[in-house]
Amino acid sequence: MRQGGRVGLGLVLPLALAIGWEIAVDSGLVSGRLLPPPSRIGATLLDLAASGDLLMHVEATLIRVGLGFLWGAAAGILAGALVATLPILRWLVDPSVQALRAVPSLAWVPLFILWFGILETPKVLLIAVGVFFPVYVGVSGAIASVDRKLVEVGRIFRLSRLALAWRILLPAVLPATLVGLRTGLGLGFLFVVAAELMGASEGLGYLLVDGQQFSKPDQIVAAIITFALAGKLADMVLVTLTRPLTRWQDTARESL
Amino acid sequence: MTGATVQVGRGPSLQPLTQDTPVLIVDDLSKTYADGTQALSGISLSVRPGEIVALIGGSGCGKTTLLRLIAGLDHASRGTVQVDGETIREPHPNVGVVFQEARLLPWLNVAGNVGFGLAGLPRSERRARVARALERIGLAEHGGRWPRELSGGQQQRVAIARAFVTHPRVLLLDEPFSALDAFTRRDLHDQLLGLWGETKPTILLVTHDVGEAVTLADRVVVMRPRPGRLDETIDIGLARPRDPVAAHHEGAVRRVMAALDRSLRPAATHPPLAPETRAAWW
Incomplete structure (x- = not known):
């Protein structure tokens, strides 16, 4: 089936559910008090957008995710590269990192609040923690599994250490690193909700809390939809920016 | 005592630079792995500029190990490799390698x-x-x-x-055609010789294909396994371009086959069974 057709098919189910719910509420079959119909959610979204509130909340959330992503990714790449290249560090550090990785993210929240208060620092830090682990795992795994046979090709052509890193190691680890970054960005959006639920005066997470406390389900659903769009958009930006770097490994793209 | 003796006329730099001055000299090369397995024992070989030498032998006779030592990818336990009079300790700019996989x-x-x-x-x-x-x-x-x-x-x-x-002055080929079908292999032999004709590098080709060795090489060296060492050398002495179906080509193939056969029969190193042992079988 053509690509357009597949996308169209994927839209059938959500559209049918939305239209069905709209009709059900409209005809009085259900009240729609706890789950408002799409028209009411759309109106709420438009109101929020028109007042400029939506943009303000989206901006606050994106800045937190962006900062957390930068810190987490930088730390993940650095730690992953060090642990993969220095055996002593791998034996010393990696077991502890793997143990910390097993801690559920939300378990950090009380501790971070105690340590850093409830302002921006603990929020960005929590997101950075979420981003760190997939990037760390991706980078260290990629470096550890670089094909020794390709490194030998570099030795045959007498590459210096720097040239070997630049011309063979870097391109070899790039795909797995990018997968790690992409997973990390997804987790960043997951963690920003947790961060904003711990107390915020702006951000999409604040809209969720506010909607719950003042019983505004339309606002909650509107915030959820905005989260989905923002997350998807950020992912698309990351993929588009990095696609030229991994063009060589795409096998299926031409045939799509 | 031997360390104190001055070696005269052994290094290529001391010889007049003629066409026959070897570009590659392997001297008494041995390789023993950490677990005690001896992979190579006392390999000596010299190759002239532009010569194509095929190393042939069954698997496990150390062909690839020898090539890796010459390439400077691994270190020998004893003996030396020299290219253009320089001792190889790491990959050398004048030595090229083609591996079994394209890499x-x-x-x-x-x-x-x-x-x-x-x-x-x-x-x-x-x-x-x-x-x-x-x-x-x-x-x-x-x-x-x-x-x-x-x-x-x-x-x-x-x-x-x-x-x-x-x-490169020396090109090391480690069974580069072994994973290819016979037709592709024929094609690649021609292209290899075409490239070789341009700069005439010295080629050391590891192979287990007798036909390939005879088609490409000036000299075929048979290796024996456990530990790997050099056995007989067969001069091919056929003009290029070669015709693999010609009678003289067939004759060269048969000579290499015979040498290979002798290298696989350990008769020379083990005496025949004693008469009384044989009698016990009756």
């Missing part, structure tokens, strides 16, 4: 792979050499393709071109 870098296109070892050259020279090599191996139109889009034979051709374009 192309998947993130570089075909032209990028062929020119991988030419980073030090000016761009125009690099382009010219890559273009000429691609022409030679029949991939002139495919410089922009990715390695994954090529067949196995095409990939190995790119690997051979990559080794040739740096104009």
